[in-house]
Amino acid sequence: xxxGLADQRPEFNANGxxxxxxxxxxxxxxxxxSGHTHFLHDGRARSLTEAILWHGGEAQAARxxxxxxxxxxxxxxxxxxxxx
Numbered sequence: 001x002x003x004g005l006a007d008q009r010p011e012f013n014a015n016g017x018x019x020x021x022x023x024x025x026x027x028x029x030x031x032x033x034s035g036h037t038h039f040l041h042d043g044r045a046r047s048l049t050e051a052i053l054w055h056g057g058e059a060q061a062a063r064x065x066x067x068x069x070x071x072x073x074x075x076x077x078x079x080x081x082x083x084x
Contacts, residue, residue: 003056003057007041007042024081024084025084026084027039027048027081027084028082028083039051040054048082049074049078052066053066053067
């Protein structure tokens with residue numbers, strides 16, 4: 001997840017810079033089921049876009065590709081995630 005998200009708290013076999021991404025199924029229902037739109041393991045991202053932009057480390061290339069999309073493409077990707 002990179003330095004930006006590292007919490008330096010090891011859990012099981014993961015060190016404080018590693019985190020297992022939870023399945024994305026149902027992520028579009030977060031507001032309806034949980035009453036908030038906070039994402040990432042510690043809730044620091046206030047939107048799916050912000051969650052993507054926080055990533056570094058192994059996800060750096062995916063984050064960079066997201067930032068290279070034009071606004072309609074980014075919006076379409078977020079709409080897809082919200083449909084899950």
